[in-house]
Amino acid sequence: MGDFISAQHLGAQRRRIALEPAQYLVAAYVALILAGALLLSLPQASVGEPLPFVDALFMAASATSVTGLSVVNVAHDLTRFGHVVLLLLMEVGALGIMTMSTLLFLILGRRIRLRDRIVLQRDLNQGVFSGLVRLVRSVALVAGGFQLAGACALLAALPSEYTGGDAAFFALFHSVSAFTNAGFDLFGDSLTRLSGHLLVTGTIAVLGIAGSLGFSVWTEIFAYPWTRSLSLFSRVVLRASAALLAIGTLLYAALEWGNLATFGTFEPGQRFWHAFFLSATTRSVGFTTVPVGALGETALILSIALMFIGGAPGSAAGGIKTTTFATVVAAVRAALRGHAEVNVLGRRLPPDAVAKAVAVLALFGGVLFAGVAGLTLTEDAAFLPLLFEATSALATAGLSTGITAQLTDPGKLILIVMMFAGRVGFLTLALAWGTRPPGRERFRLPEEGMPIG
DSSP states (O other): OHHHHHHHHHHHHHHHHOOOHHHHHHHHHHHHHHHHHHHHTSGGGBSSSOOOHHHHHHHHHHHHTTOOOOSSOHHHHBOHHHHHHHHHHHHHHHHOHHHHHHHHHHHHTOOOOHHHHHHHHHHTTOSOOTTHHHHHHHHHHHHHHHHHHHHHHHHHHSOTTOOHHHHHHHHHHHHHHHHTTOOOOSSSBTBSTTTTOHHHHHHHHHHHHHHHHOHHHHHHHHHHHHHOOOOHHHHHHHHHHHHHHHHHHHHHHHHHTTOTTTTTTSOHHHHHHHHHHHHHHHTTTOOOSSOGGGSOHHHHHHHHHHHHHOSOTTSSOOSSOHHHHHHHHHHHHHHHTTOSSOEETTEEOOHHHHHHHHHHHHHHHHHHHHHHHHHHHHOOSOHHHHHHHHHHHHTTOOOOSSOGGGOOHHHHHHHHHHHHHHHHOHHHHHHHHTOOOOOOOSOOOOOOOOOOO
């Protein structure tokens, strides 16, 4: 009888300490960041003195969230061991902890449990439960294919000063950094020194755009010759990405055309190329061919807007996501026209999709407001650079006006929290905090209208 009671007590205790899928996912990313911070704080990871733990934690969070903000010069302050740690954190952070775990299980021939599939669904930001293991295989093929091709292209395009094993590692590191939209570089100044090497910058731009579209979109693109159809999700992502890329290119060219510190010294064709590159990488990739701190104030505001929007759900990019932006725009248009339904590309969106889009927009804006307010208290810097830095962290974009390394420890901790929130996702954090997922309401309250706007 005593053994039976003990077994019941143990079972109840296990149920109490069992984590919900969202909590498990948050805990896994926290553990990954802490492990990365411990490795980066080792003497073998840095040149000279070991990194202070806050700086190591910042770098680990930045790599895991594929942000790319840095409080040290990655090229000069970290050793090859430190570079490898960053490389692994970027890869796992971009593909997702559960994706990597599932791949390992598949390689070992282990069965994927139902609970693992639920967490995987949350990690990949998928709306449906079926086909997740098949999607993981597609993720591995797409990511591996792009990164391998990008590394080969960069190896052939790098200047002659990079040779042998160093050239191979440089090519692999920057291919992974570009495709995962992290933006870490080993050149010391992003790509400003290589701005004239079109093969290098072009490869980085292609990899960044590819990584920002998402694995589900690429799976549909590769299957298009046989299916001859694309889902609403893929069509919205592709159209929104193309529109933002074109609009950003034209606006950057117009705003920075005569700025001698950025585009002004180049030929007209090169100016358009730099404008295109900046438009392509601002939304999350984090590489730049011109000094971001030298951009005019209006161009900085444009960059903040593009970082705010970000890339596609299920991709390595951050921001509120292109589908959220498109849904909110469609909802505003419907409200202004007096329509009760929200339509996008010939399809009617369900009310819960519109509600989630509004919730993501509100949460992102709220966290950004709180983060900027905190930075104004801890840092002695102008408001616009602080807003830029905070947006870059929360949107996991990785661009900086140059103030990241000068941040105080409290300021670094604020950005660490923002980078983590931007990578894990606000809805996941809300569920992990204790908010119940949407379901059928048990009762309905009386309806009453009120003035809006």
